[in-house]
Amino acid sequence: MTAAPTAVRIGLDVGGTKIDAVALDDAGAVVARRRSATRGGADGVVDSIRDAILRLDRGGAAVAAIGIGVPGQAHGGVVRHAVNLGVEELALADAVSTLFDVPVAVENDVKAAALGAHALGDGTGSLALLNLGTGVAAGIVADGALLCGRHGAAGEIGHVAVDPAGPSCRCGQTGCIETLAGGAAVSARWGRPGDTVREIFDAADAGDPSAIRLRGDVARGAAAAIRLLALAVDPDRLVVTGGVAGLGERLRSAIADELRRSSATSPFLRSLHLDTRVEMLPSASPAAALGAALLDARVLV
Amino acid sequence: MTAAPTAVRIGLDVGGTKIDAVALDDAGAVVARRRSATRGGADGVVDSIRDAILRLDRGGAAVAAIGIGVPGQAHGGVVRHAVNLGVEELALADAVSTLFDVPVAVENDVKAAALGAHALGDGTGSLALLNLGTGVAAGIVADGALLCGRHGAAGEIGHVAVDPAGPSCRCGQTGCIETLAGGAAVSARWGRPGDTVREIFDAADAGDPSAIRLRGDVARGAAAAIRLLALAVDPDRLVVTGGVAGLGERLRSAIADELRRSSATSPFLRSLHLDTRVEMLPSASPAAALGAALLDARVLV
Numbered sequence: 001m002t003a004a005p006t007a008v009r010i011g012l013d014v015g016g017t018k019i020d021a022v023a024l025d026d027a028g029a030v031v032a033r034r035r036s037a038t039r040g041g042a043d044g045v046v047d048s049i050r051d052a053i054l055r056l057d058r059g060g061a062a063v064a065a066i067g068i069g070v071p072g073q074a075h076g077g078v079v080r081h082a083v084n085l086g087v088e089e090l091a092l093a094d095a096v097s098t099l100f101d102v103p104v105a106v107e108n109d110v111k112a113a114a115l116g117a118h119a120l121g122d123g124t125g126s127l128a129l130l131n132l133g134t135g136v137a138a139g140i141v142a143d144g145a146l147l148c149g150r151h152g153a154a155g156e157i158g159h160v161a162v163d164p165a166g167p168s169c170r171c172g173q174t175g176c177i178e179t180l181a182g183g184a185a186v187s188a189r190w191g192r193p194g195d196t197v198r199e200i201f202d203a204a205d206a207g208d209p210s211a212i213r214l215r216g217d218v219a220r221g222a223a224a225a226i227r228l229l230a231l232a233v234d235p236d237r238l239v240v241t242g243g244v245a246g247l248g249e250r251l252r253s254a255i256a257d258e259l260r261r262s263s264a265t266s267p268f269l270r271s272l273h274l275d276t277r278v279e280m281l282p283s284a285s286p287a288a289a290l291g292a293a294l295l296d297a298r299v300l301v
Numbered sequence: 302m303t304a305a306p307t308a309v310r311i312g313l314d315v316g317g318t319k320i321d322a323v324a325l326d327d328a329g330a331v332v333a334r335r336r337s338a339t340r341g342g343a344d345g346v347v348d349s350i351r352d353a354i355l356r357l358d359r360g361g362a363a364v365a366a367i368g369i370g371v372p373g374q375a376h377g378g379v380v381r382h383a384v385n386l387g388v389e390e391l392a393l394a395d396a397v398s399t400l401f402d403v404p405v406a407v408e409n410d411v412k413a414a415a416l417g418a419h420a421l422g423d424g425t426g427s428l429a430l431l432n433l434g435t436g437v438a439a440g441i442v443a444d445g446a447l448l449c450g451r452h453g454a455a456g457e458i459g460h461v462a463v464d465p466a467g468p469s470c471r472c473g474q475t476g477c478i479e480t481l482a483g484g485a486a487v488s489a490r491w492g493r494p495g496d497t498v499r500e501i502f503d504a505a506d507a508g509d510p511s512a513i514r515l516r517g518d519v520a521r522g523a524a525a526a527i528r529l530l531a532l533a534v535d536p537d538r539l540v541v542t543g544g545v546a547g548l549g550e551r552l553r554s555a556i557a558d559e560l561r562r563s564s565a566t567s568p569f570l571r572s573l574h575l576d577t578r579v580e581m582l583p584s585a586s587p588a589a590a591l592g593a594a595l596l597d598a599r600v601l602v
C-alpha cells in the first residue's frame with residue numbers, strides 16, 4: 001500500500017480549447033489527471049487555470065509547485081502572442097502564484113511536452129520532440145534538461161528554410177519547413193476553408209493530385225525537420241506530436257517513407273536509421289501536462 | 302606575484318600539419334603554449350603528441366590531465382576516419398594515458414574549439430561555433446557544457462540539405478550546406494586543383510563570374526548554417542572559425558550581407574539581428590587547444 005502524498009506538483013497543458021491538468025507525487029508519478037475547458041482572454045485563462053487546479057482531485061495533498069505549458073512564447077513567466085488563448089501579453093506566473101502562493105513556472109507547450117515525453121521514457125539521455133501543429137517547432141531535452149536558449153527560442157526550426165523554390169512563409173522567408181508541414185500553411189495552400197490536414201490526407205488517399213502533392217510536402221517537411229534535429233542534436237529519441245500528428249500511423253509511415261527515399265543515395269544518412277527511429281506520441285499522452293509539472297527542473301540557457 | 306602552478310592541464314589541438322599545445326593552471330589561465338609539427342599515421346600521431354607535451358614549458362608543474370582535439374570522429378577515446386592524420390582507427394586516449402599515466406579525453410576538434418571559444422568569452426551561457434574548413438560542422442555549448450549527443454554526432458549540420466536544386470554532396474544527398482560552404486566542395490566545383498577558397502574570393506574580386514557565384518554560395522551556405530543554429534539552439538554567441546574562415550573580414554562581411562539579404566522580407570529574422578552578431582574567431586586563437594584542456598568538464602549526451 002502506497003501512502004497518499006502530502007504534497008503534489010501540478011502541471012497544466014493549457015490549449016486553445018482544453019486544459020489537461022495532472023498532479024505528480026514526489027516520485028514523479030501521475031496521481032491525478034483531469035481535463036477541463038479553457039476560456040479565452042487574459043482573465044479567462046487565469047480563471048480556467050484556477051478552476052482546473054481546484055477541481056483536480058489531489059486527495060487532500062498540498063500544492064507544492066505549479067507548472068504551466070502555453071501555446072505561445074513564454075519567457076520569465078510572461079506569456080506573449082498566444083493567439084489561440086486570445087492573449088497578447090500576460091504575466092501568468094505572477095497571476096497564478098498570487099492565487100496559490102506557490103512557485104509557478106510557465107513555458108511554451110512544445111518545450112513542456114518534450115520534457116514530459118522524456119520523463120515518460122526512462123528519463124535518461126536526450127530527446128527531440130517535433131511538434132506538427134498549426135505551426136512547426138521542436139523541443140529539445142539534452143542530458144535530462146530542457147534546452148531553452150538565450151531568448152527562450154531554442155527549437156524554432158519551423159522557420160529553417162529548406163527549399164529556395166518552396167512556398168512563401170508567413171514569417172517572410174521562402175521554403176521554411178513550416179510551409180511544407182505546418183497545419184495552417186498546408187490548409188491555406190489546399191484552399192478549402194475548414195479542411196484540416198486529415199481531409200487533405202483523405203483526398204490524397206482518394207487520388208486527388210493536389211492533395212497527393214501536399215501530403216508529400218508534409219512528409220518532406222517533417223523529414224527535413226527530423227534530419228535537422230538528428231544532425232544538430234544527435235538525440236537518443238525522435239518523437240513527433242501535435243495536431244497534424246493526430247493522423248498517427250498514416251503520418252508516421254509517410255514520414256518514414258520520405259526518410260527512406262531521401263537516404264536512398266546516402267550511406268551516411270542510412271547509417272542514422274531515422275526511418276525506424278521516429279516515434280509518434282499517442283494523442284492521449286499526458287506528456288505536455290507532465291512536462292509542465294517538471295518545469296522547475298534544470299534548464300539549459 | 303602569482304605562484305607557479307604545481308599541476309597543469311594540457312590541451313592539444315592536433316591538426317593535419319600542426320599541433321597547438323597549451324598548459325592551463327587551476328584557474329584555467331594559459332600558462333604555456335607551443336606549436337609543433339604533426340607526423341601522420343597512428344604511431345606518428347601518438348609520437349607527435351608525446352613530443353608536444355614533453356616540449357611544452359610547464360615550469361616543473363606536474364601534468365594533471367590531458368585533452369586532445371582531433372580532426373575526425375572521436376567517441377569513447379577512439380579516433381576514427383581522421384583522414385588528415387592518416388588514421389583510420391586509433392585508441393588515442395589509451396595510448397596517451399599509458400605514456401603519461403593521467404586521464405586523457407579525446408574529442409572532435411570542432412567541439413573542442415566551441416568549448417574553448419566559450420571559455421575565452423566570459424564563460425557563461427551558450428555558444429554555437431560554425432567551422433568552415435574542408436567540411437562544415439558546428440560545436441554547441443549550452444549552459445557551459447558541450448553538447449555531444451548520443452553518438453557524438455551533435456553539430457553535424459554540414460549535411461543538412463537546404464536546396465533540392467543544389468550541388469550533389471559527397472555524403473550522397475543534394476544541396477547540403479557543405480556543398481555550398483565547405484572548402485573541399487567549393488574547390489572541387491571551381492575545378493582548378495590546388496586553388497583554395499581564398500583564390501576563389503580573389504578571382505571573384507577580379508570579376509570572374511564563376512568565382513562570384515561560388516563566393517555567393519559560400520556566404521549562402523554559411524548564412525543558412527548560422528540561421529539554423531540560431532533557430533535550433535538560440536545561443537548567446539555565434540562564432541565562425543575554420544580554414545575558410547581564415548579569410549576573416551572578407552568572409553564575415555559576405556556572410557553578414559547574405560544574412561541581411563535573406564532577412565529583408567522577414568521581420569522575424571530581422572528581429573534576431575544575426576548579421577551583427579556573427580563573430581570571427583581570430584586564426585591565431587588558442588580556442589581549440591584550450592577547449593581540449595577543458596574536455597573533462599560536464600558534457601551533454
